[in-house]
Amino acid sequence: MQMVDLKGQYLNIKPEIDAAIQEVLDSSAFIGGPVVQRFAEHLSQYMGGCHVVTCANGTDALQLALMALDLQRGDEVIVPAFTYVASAEAISLLGLTPVMVDVDPRTFNMTAETMRKGLSPKTKAVIPVHLFGQSCDMEPILQLAREHNLYVVEDNAQAIGAEYTFSDGSVAKTGTMGTIGCTSFFPSKNLGCYGDGGALFTHDHQMAERLRMLANHGQREKYCHALIGCNSRLDALQAAVLDVKLRHLDEYNDARRSAAAYYNEHLQLIDGVSCPAEVCGKHVYHQYTLKVNNGRRDVLRSYLAEHGIPTMVYYPLPLHQQEAFRGIGRLAFELSVHDAASYCAASVLSLPMHTELTPDDQDLVVSAIRDFFNL
Numbered sequence: 555m556q557m558v559d560l561k562g563q564y565l566n567i568k569p570e571i572d573a574a575i576q577e578v579l580d581s582s583a584f585i586g587g588p589v590v591q592r593f594a595e596h597l598s599q600y601m602g603g604c605h606v607v608t609c610a611n612g613t614d615a616l617q618l619a620l621m622a623l624d625l626q627r628g629d630e631v632i633v634p635a636f637t638y639v640a641s642a643e644a645i646s647l648l649g650l651t652p653v654m655v656d657v658d659p660r661t662f663n664m665t666a667e668t669m670r671k672g673l674s675p676k677t678k679a680v681i682p683v684h685l686f687g688q689s690c691d692m693e694p695i696l697q698l699a700r701e702h703n704l705y706v707v708e709d710n711a712q713a714i715g716a717e718y719t720f721s722d723g724s725v726a727k728t729g730t731m732g733t734i735g736c737t738s739f740f741p742s743k744n745l746g747c748y749g750d751g752g753a754l755f756t757h758d759h760q761m762a763e764r765l766r767m768l769a770n771h772g773q774r775e776k777y778c779h780a781l782i783g784c785n786s787r788l789d790a791l792q793a794a795v796l797d798v799k800l801r802h803l804d805e806y807n808d809a810r811r812s813a814a815a816y817y818n819e820h821l822q823l824i825d826g827v828s829c830p831a832e833v834c835g836k837h838v839y840h841q842y843t844l845k846v847n848n849g850r851r852d853v854l855r856s857y858l859a860e861h862g863i864p865t866m867v868y869y870p871l872p873l874h875q876q877e878a879f880r881g882i883g884r885l886a887f888e889l890s891v892h893d894a895a896s897y898c899a900a901s902v903l904s905l906p907m908h909t910e911l912t913p914d915d916q917d918l919v920v921s922a923i924r925d926f927f928n929l
């Protein structure tokens with residue numbers, strides 16, 4: 555059993571993928587060109603018509619988003635303390651100050667309440683991360699951001715295809731609610747290519763132009779550089795793979811949701827673990843992440859490994875405990891044995907989750923967990 559099964563997924567769509575790759579080989583347009591453009595158009599349609607700017611990876615997308623905003627050295631940007639490092643890294647690399655806020659242990663995401671504790675007169679932006687495939691509770695976050703004139707950069711790397719339901723019943727795709735949305739096409743992401751890739755989303759035409767320039771050496775036309783930019787491109791082979799997989803994305807996310815429902819059904823009555831809660835709209839389960847109670851996460855993990863069941867800990871250290879961030883930024887919550895970021899880092903366990911997972915695989919996982927708890 556594997557955490558992810560990229561080979562199995564490829565074999566199921568091999569004719570489509572091989573033909574798409576062959577088309578790029580035949581055209582020899584490896585950087586830019588019609589295949590990249592076509593994918594960007596299809597992705598724009600999928601995301602409800604927003605502008606799409608492709609780039610080299612999800613970390614670049616975050617950096618480009620921050621570069622495109624009107625920010626000065628020392629300005630503060632709010633990020634969740636329990637997340638992947640990329641957002642805080644991009645903030646710090648640009649001379650901005652990351653302000654780490656706590657998360658809701660139920661959803662693993664930052665909330666308007668935890669964000670509020672991070673606000674200061676220097677706050678200029680916030681990066682809600684839709685962790686593990688579930689939207690943050692965006693309505694109050696967007697409201698608070700509006701009240702304080704903050705840019706909202708959504709980190710949608712784990713949640714492409716997820717939806718958020720507003721209190722009036724309207725539904726939005728994650729990545730399209732803020733000033734800019736960022737995503738990653740790293741192979742294991744819900745929409746992944748066969749190398750590195752990323753994209754940015756915005757409803758603002760001028761912002762899209764600015765992002766496009768920044769990703770291409772700041773040039774508006776060839777060899778005329780209006781901005782200091784960088785070189786960050788999605789190549790045509792990756793775009794060709796993505797264009798095929800985008801056609802399957804909803805079906806892939808549905809497969810993840812079914813697998814999650816199956817885990818929930820069989821694990822929710824076990825006292826020793828808490829199943830992930832789905833509370834903010836359509837969760838796309840980039841990860842299926844349990845919380846293991848009573849400090850038994852690591853023993854359960856070893857037990858499952860002995861029984862041939864892979865698991866992962868995303869993420870074992872919150873940002874403020876990372877060596878690189880020692881003395882960097884500001885912590886906007888009280889550290890204690892009870893802060894949610896530290897609690898999540900100490901208790902999370904992600905189970906095998908991918909588009910080819912079968913109920914038979916899942917039965918093995920479930921029965922090993924039941925055995926561990928002597929059920």
Ligand SMILES: *Cc1c(COP(=O)(O)O)cnc(C)c1O
Pocket residue numbers: 611612613614637638640641683709711712737738739740750751752
């Ligand atoms: C994967 C990921 C990124 C970075 O994407 P890369 O393409 O690997 O640079 C950023 N944020 C989150 C939450 C991620 O999961």
